[in-house]
Amino acid sequence: MFASVLIANRGEIAVRIARTAKRLGLRTIAVYSEADSDALHVRVADEAYAIGPPPARESYLVIDRLIETALTARADCIHPGYGFLSENAGFAEACAAAGIVFVGPPPSAIRAMGLKDQAKALMEKAGVPVVPGYHGERQDAKFLKEKAYQIGYPVLIKSVAGGGGKGMRRVDKHVEFDAALEGAAREAQSSFGDARVLIEKYVTAPRHIEMQVFADAHGNVIHLNERDCSLQRRHQKVIEEAPAPGMTADVRAAMGRAATEAARAVGYRGAGTVEFIADGTKGLNPGGFWFMEMNTRLQVEHPVTEAITGLDLVELQFRVAAGEILPLAQEDVRIDGHAVEARLYAEDPERGFLPSTGTLAALELPAGEGVRVDAGVTAGSVVSPYYDPMIAKVIAHGADRTEALDRLAKALGATVVAGPRSNAAFLRALALHPEFRAGRFDTGFIDRHLAELTAVDARAEAGAVARAVEALLGRDTAPASDQSAWRDPWSATDGFSLGVPRALDLGILVDGEPEKAAANWGQGGVGVSVGGIDADAAARIVPVAGGALALVGGVQRNVALKSYDSVDVDHLDGDGVVKAPMHGKVLAIFVEAGASVRKGERVAVVEAMKMEHALVAPIDGTVSEIAATVGAQIAEGAKIMTIESAKGES
Numbered sequence: 001m002f003a004s005v006l007i008a009n010r011g012e013i014a015v016r017i018a019r020t021a022k023r024l025g026l027r028t029i030a031v032y033s034e035a036d037s038d039a040l041h042v043r044v045a046d047e048a049y050a051i052g053p054p055p056a057r058e059s060y061l062v063i064d065r066l067i068e069t070a071l072t073a074r075a076d077c078i079h080p081g082y083g084f085l086s087e088n089a090g091f092a093e094a095c096a097a098a099g100i101v102f103v104g105p106p107p108s109a110i111r112a113m114g115l116k117d118q119a120k121a122l123m124e125k126a127g128v129p130v131v132p133g134y135h136g137e138r139q140d141a142k143f144l145k146e147k148a149y150q151i152g153y154p155v156l157i158k159s160v161a162g163g164g165g166k167g168m169r170r171v172d173k174h175v176e177f178d179a180a181l182e183g184a185a186r187e188a189q190s191s192f193g194d195a196r197v198l199i200e201k202y203v204t205a206p207r208h209i210e211m212q213v214f215a216d217a218h219g220n221v222i223h224l225n226e227r228d229c230s231l232q233r234r235h236q237k238v239i240e241e242a243p244a245p246g247m248t249a250d251v252r253a254a255m256g257r258a259a260t261e262a263a264r265a266v267g268y269r270g271a272g273t274v275e276f277i278a279d280g281t282k283g284l285n286p287g288g289f290w291f292m293e294m295n296t297r298l299q300v301e302h303p304v305t306e307a308i309t310g311l312d313l314v315e316l317q318f319r320v321a322a323g324e325i326l327p328l329a330q331e332d333v334r335i336d337g338h339a340v341e342a343r344l345y346a347e348d349p350e351r352g353f354l355p356s357t358g359t360l361a362a363l364e365l366p367a368g369e370g371v372r373v374d375a376g377v378t379a380g381s382v383v384s385p386y387y388d389p390m391i392a393k394v395i396a397h398g399a400d401r402t403e404a405l406d407r408l409a410k411a412l413g414a415t416v417v418a419g420p421r422s423n424a425a426f427l428r429a430l431a432l433h434p435e436f437r438a439g440r441f442d443t444g445f446i447d448r449h450l451a452e453l454t455a456v457d458a459r460a461e462a463g464a465v466a467r468a469v470e471a472l473l474g475r476d477t478a479p480a481s482d483q484s485a486w487r488d489p490w491s492a493t494d495g496f497s498l499g500v501p502r503a504l505d506l507g508i509l510v511d512g513e514p515e516k517a518a519a520n521w522g523q524g525g526v527g528v529s530v531g532g533i534d535a536d537a538a539a540r541i542v543p544v545a546g547g548a549l550a551l552v553g554g555v556q557r558n559v560a561l562k563s564y565d566s567v568d569v570d571h572l573d574g575d576g577v578v579k580a581p582m583h584g585k586v587l588a589i590f591v592e593a594g595a596s597v598r599k600g601e602r603v604a605v606v607e608a609m610k611m612e613h614a615l616v617a618p619i620d621g622t623v624s625e626i627a628a629t630v631g632a633q634i635a636e637g638a639k640i641m642t643i644e645s646a647k648g649e650s
């Protein structure tokens with residue numbers, strides 16, 4: 001076994017690799033960009049080295065610098081994680097040239113599977129069923145369009161160099177082909193520097209089912225069963241599980257055979273995943289699945305396989321890379337219960353899943369029986385725009401699928417992400433969706449149900465917002481860290497007795513939009529409602545600069561009190577006396593005795609319940625008396641000034 005490893009990655013996967021490496025007694029070496037100097041993956045490693053500016057192109061993807069760092073740190077091996085350089089054959093070669101073991105397959109296997117067209121041709125030769133279509137060299141539009149027609153619509157245009165669901169277009173009609181081809185090629189060129197595409201039959205009601213394979217350097221190739229990754233959005237995985245619902249022993253054996261054959265065909269070594277697309281219309285059957293691609297690395301969703309097999313895939317990767325024989329044979333691989341993983345992202349489902357960056361004002365990740373969380377951040381971490389905005393993976397394991405999904409839903413319900421928006425509520429809605437739970441789903445499921453999956457419970461939201469207003473008005477005791485911002489006026493020593501309940505309409509800002517809240521003061525403190533919905537004591541309130549975050553069921557609203565700057569109608573009583581609208585403090589008086597004022601002119605400001613109330617002259621006239629002083633506490637209804645009518649003067 002190795003004595004040390006340099007982890008050429010960041011985030012949750014770097015943290016996860018370090019965990020196993022430490023358990024195996026390896027010295028762990030982290031690398032980080034300028035944006036990550038304080039990142040969790042740096043904190044958990046034994047050593048860490050800066051490798052450049054925030055953009056990945058200038059740090060995590062700079063092969064020379066990584067090799068140089070590995071040599072400086074005397075690393076025995078480099079684990080690339082997933083993404084970044086994990087499927088870069090040149091990087092694997094550079095490691096070998098420097099005498100450092102690359103924890104991954106041989107460069108030749110990475111190359112063979114690197115381009116989808118070549119991989120498909122290779123698999124066809126090896127007798128692995130591939131999705132019907134065209135994956136030859138010719139790229140002229142007219143020819144490709146003819147091919148699409150022959151294949152029969154719908155078809156899928158795919159970038160041969162593609163990954164992460166990019167450079168893909170589904171085409172349903174012949175007339176739409178040219179525009180789709182242009183779009184796919186353009187995206188492929190800009191994302192992968194390669195405009196070439198292939199055309200595939202679009203499989204109806206598709207299920208994405210993939211096989212985890214493992215091979216050692218001694219000719220042993222096994223599979224660790226399948227994962228179902230059909231819950232996708234824009235061809236990207238959202239929830240993954242193992243085993244696949246509806247999987248039979250026959251289909252599993254056929255898929256396992258195809259996957260291990262694929263691995264053998266390219267001289268594979270280490271962990272890999274062979275992705276298949278299955279026709280989900282009539283249930284899974286041994287003739288109803290086709291090879292899509294092979295990912296020659298550890299997969300994001302590997303923990304569900306670990307949960308049901310009881311294996312540590314990263315440990316197996318290290319062992320195989322160190323030249324050991326796979327410690328188990330195919331018949332030793334077991335399936336224990338069911339596991340499901342959800343990818344928790346800093347993104348906003350209410351706004352088209354746009355990435356949502358910023359500081360994590362609060363982060364509470366779930367724990368509990370059968371629950372595993374792989375996170376790359378902690379509270380206080382910054383989700384930066386430079387990298388994939390994944391916060392954590394939440395994995396639940398149970399005796400059966402229902403138990404696993406129940407545990408996942410509960411875990412997601414207990415997850416608190418404050419600051420950046422998250423998809424926690426969306427993921428929970430998925431885990432609870434009756435059709436998904438019944439096993440009736442394919443890759444179009446999320447799109448078909450998007451509206452209900454992203455719907456916000458307006459009543460719950462109002463209750464949470466009301467609760468935030470209560471907190472801002474100071475009813476709640478302060479968190480120890482920030483006493484000043486959370487004073488409690490009802491135990492304050494301003495000497496006022498609490499009279500009869502008083503009500504006030506408050507102007508508030510919810511995510512910057514003006515709204516109204518109703519506050520009622522009584523002996524018990526303040527009670528707030530929004531749109532007739534009372535404050536929900538169960539809502540989570542997190543103080544932030546200028547206001548508070550209200551969280552309920554994974555939905556987040558930023559709530560602030562609006563500075564009051566409007567005419568206080570209740571106190572425009574016309575008799576020329578300007579009174580305090582409520583208990584408070586005089587912040588400013590804008591006029592002096594003898595000044596002439598116009599009706600509606602601001603004459604003073606009173607602060608009450610952390611808000612400023614502008615007091616205006618009720619009539620045209622002259623200030624005859626100032627009855628209060630700036631800085632003084634005043635009782636509700638107390639006289640601040642008197643204005644004598646201009647008419648009386650003339």
Ligand code: ADP
Binds near residue numbers: 163
């Ligand atoms: P999976 O989720 O099945 O492991 P993905 O294709 O979603 O595989 O990719 C896993 C990770 O690798 C993601 O973080 C994704 O953003 C990243 N990734 C995938 N392909 C590329 C690529 N060509 N270039 C850069 N990053 C990629």
Ligand code: ADP
Binds near residue numbers: 275
């Ligand atoms: P990537 O490299 O981006 O992961 P894949 O070839 O693995 O590209 O495809 C990504 C996703 O697109 C699949 O998981 C599947 O949902 C969908 N897909 C791919 N090929 C087909 C197909 N022929 N028919 C239907 N859906 C497909």
Ligand code: MG
Binds near residue numbers: 164275293
């Ligand atoms: Mg794929």
